[in-house]
Amino acid sequence: MKISVVIPNWNGERLLRKNIPLILRALPKGTEVIIVDDGSTDGSREYLEKLKKSKRLKVILNKQNRGFIYSCNRGVKEAKGDFIILLNNDVIPQKGFLKPALKHFENPKVFAVSFNEQQFGWAKIWWRGGFIHHGVGGRPNKPHISAWASGGSAVYRKSIWEELGGFDPLYHPFYWEDFDLGYRAWKAGYKIIWEPKAIVEHRHESTISKLDKEYVTIIKERNQLLFIWKNIEVKWWRIANLFGMIFRCLLGPNYLKVVWYAWKQYCKLGRPKAFGGKRSDIQIINLFK
Numbered sequence: 360m361k362i363s364v365v366i367p368n369w370n371g372e373r374l375l376r377k378n379i380p381l382i383l384r385a386l387p388k389g390t391e392v393i394i395v396d397d398g399s400t401d402g403s404r405e406y407l408e409k410l411k412k413s414k415r416l417k418v419i420l421n422k423q424n425r426g427f428i429y430s431c432n433r434g435v436k437e438a439k440g441d442f443i444i445l446l447n448n449d450v451i452p453q454k455g456f457l458k459p460a461l462k463h464f465e466n467p468k469v470f471a472v473s474f475n476e477q478q479f480g481w482a483k484i485w486w487r488g489g490f491i492h493h494g495v496g497g498r499p500n501k502p503h504i505s506a507w508a509s510g511g512s513a514v515y516r517k518s519i520w521e522e523l524g525g526f527d528p529l530y531h532p533f534y535w536e537d538f539d540l541g542y543r544a545w546k547a548g549y550k551i552i553w554e555p556k557a558i559v560e561h562r563h564e565s566t567i568s569k570l571d572k573e574y575v576t577i578i579k580e581r582n583q584l585l586f587i588w589k590n591i592e593v594k595w596w597r598i599a600n601l602f603g604m605i606f607r608c609l610l611g612p613n614y615l616k617v618v619w620y621a622w623k624q625y626c627k628l629g630r631p632k633a634f635g636g637k638r639s640d641i642q643i644i645n646l647f648k
Contacts, residue, residue, distance in 0.1 A: 489603020507541025
């Protein structure tokens, strides 16, 4: 069983210096580690040039900033492992975290296993008011199905990742890409697990926290709409979403900006793949009631 780790980075030199030694210490010997730098300007690239000398590390340098989704997809494409661990540069795995996660892949229908960040649990989704919502379903002591696997702390089966096409650039630059991939996996008949014994520490010092809060909020809400327009097939849900958008625009005219940005992005990238799958939207939502 070959394992690869993909760590995207943008202007995270301080985090790399602090966390890479800890990450390497927690990984089994022979694990391939790929760091994808996304056009950093803070000294990350100079530090990574030095890390290239290590036999355990492979460094990929994007010529320009392309965003989290591109960096993850590129890293997975270059990885040689059968299973891919995606780690944010502010996530530190505990020793022995991988073994309880990998056992789930004995089931060929398991696409991904999300690690236990301790402050979060398995991912829950529900439909209300014309929109799909998500949150923490709970933190049990036993493994539990999860609506998606975290894009910054989870292990994926590469063959299914490739079958599904990885993270969709529709959600550039970030947010909802892992939710979308997980939903497509469930729709295709696969399964995602949250494993409580696969413990990692998420220190929440990510790049996104440094960005303008209003911009981040708009991207989140824009991508929520893009997800619905792309994935939801239930006719009355799509009608409810239309009325939901109108209601939000009436409550706060700023939501018009969200709708406009979503529509521009949707049209720019063309119509996504056709609907269809082994599970319906209602069946998927019902899994997490």
